Amino acid sequence: MTTTLIDGIGLLYTGDPEREEIPGAALVLEDGLVAWAGPAAQAPDADERVDVEGRAVIPGYVDSHAHLIFAGDRTAEFQARMSGRPYTGGGIRTTVAATRQAGDAELATRALGLVNEMLAQGTTTVEIKSGYGLSVEDERRSLEIATGLTDETTFLGAHVVPADMDADSYVRLVAGEMLEACAPYAKWVDVFCERGAFDGDQTREILGAGLKAGLGARVHANQLGEGPGVRIACELGAASADHCTHLTPADVEALASSDTVATLLPGAEFSTRSPYPDARRLIDAGVTVALATDCNPGSSYTSSMAFCVALAVREMGMTPLEAIRAATYGGARALRRTDVGWLRRGARADLVVLDAPSYVHLAYRPGVPLVHQVFQTGLLLEEDIQNHPSVVVL
Numbered sequence: 115m116t117t118t119l120i121d122g123i124g125l126l127y128t129g130d131p132e133r134e135e136i137p138g139a140a141l142v143l144e145d146g147l148v149a150w151a152g153p154a155a156q157a158p159d160a161d162e163r164v165d166v167e168g169r170a171v172i173p174g175y176v177d178s179h180a181h182l183i184f185a186g187d188r189t190a191e192f193q194a195r196m197s198g199r200p201y202t203g204g205g206i207r208t209t210v211a212a213t214r215q216a217g218d219a220e221l222a223t224r225a226l227g228l229v230n231e232m233l234a235q236g237t238t239t240v241e242i243k244s245g246y247g248l249s250v251e252d253e254r255r256s257l258e259i260a261t262g263l264t265d266e267t268t269f270l271g272a273h274v275v276p277a278d279m280d281a282d283s284y285v286r287l288v289a290g291e292m293l294e295a296c297a298p299y300a301k302w303v304d305v306f307c308e309r310g311a312f313d314g315d316q317t318r319e320i321l322g323a324g325l326k327a328g329l330g331a332r333v334h335a336n337q338l339g340e341g342p343g344v345r346i347a348c349e350l351g352a353a354s355a356d357h358c359t360h361l362t363p364a365d366v367e368a369l370a371s372s373d374t375v376a377t378l379l380p381g382a383e384f385s386t387r388s389p390y391p392d393a394r395r396l397i398d399a400g401v402t403v404a405l406a407t408d409c410n411p412g413s414s415y416t417s418s419m420a421f422c423v424a425l426a427v428r429e430m431g432m433t434p435l436e437a438i439r440a441a442t443y444g445g446a447r448a449l450r451r452t453d454v455g456w457l458r459r460g461a462r463a464d465l466v467v468l469d470a471p472s473y474v475h476l477a478y479r480p481g482v483p484l485v486h487q488v489f490q491t492g493l494l495l496e497e498d499i500q501n502h503p504s505v506v507v508l
Contacts, residue, residue: 129456174238176445186212394431
């Protein structure tokens, strides 16, 4: 069994709360896992050595909220919004129409392109939602495609109500026949609990059905205004409440007293000119915070976790340490994973070598491509990442 020493690390951000930062560090990788992490002077021998020449190393990003199975383009909507039209979420139906018309190969090729784009920028774990099919067959095939790209698949049949159905009938469909068809391809169930989408009672019904089917719960909550989404997420033991832009004191208290992670999605606020979540308020209350891209064609068409880190520091009151923690360890907590999001013994050897001496440069040099190398399960990704064995080409 070959071991690899990653040596010459200027600063290692481990993501491990017991020892988050190690200057002058080294890592030993074995069989796709981290076998050792610590000061370089204490590193054990290994079969191979990679010298990163003083660069910083961080865990691979864990993007716990992304919508990658879709077709079509919403450039015109974005342009109109930048000219003053407010975001309402109604454009989702535009993507639904395009997705329903697209073949499986088209959807798979586009999603794979986005996954590879994320890999090249350091995202080694990504969650992928359905939600642009909104019919039994289109939701099922979306999730089947997603299973070829990630283990973290989420059934989001409750994204919006299709134009050709009333809300009550659609809720029954989602919680019944659609869930039954989609559950074999999903790990999670999610609901867009928001005005213009699904109310509290509908959210409870759908999440309850998903939980009964053996899926974990996630909730799109409190993006466009105050509402019941966050408190429902905490009440039902959801892994995460996502967006969390408009929170009451009761919402913050519920998050702080639960295991539900507050997943913040600053790319959405950037792309919709909306107020940013108050991360400082959440962190100071003791809430576990994650950052994710919300990559989708309408309200956050970015695949860059580094961009979200920079936004979190500039716009949301987070320190660079808090932001990188949220983009790695926090994302893993939002997926209830202990094998990713940190670099400690036994964790997956997913890591990013930055062309910088510290992770602080992710916010200090926004927009600059700082990824020097990406390792996924201990394997160095080459320029042609489509040939990397961890990526399934459909």
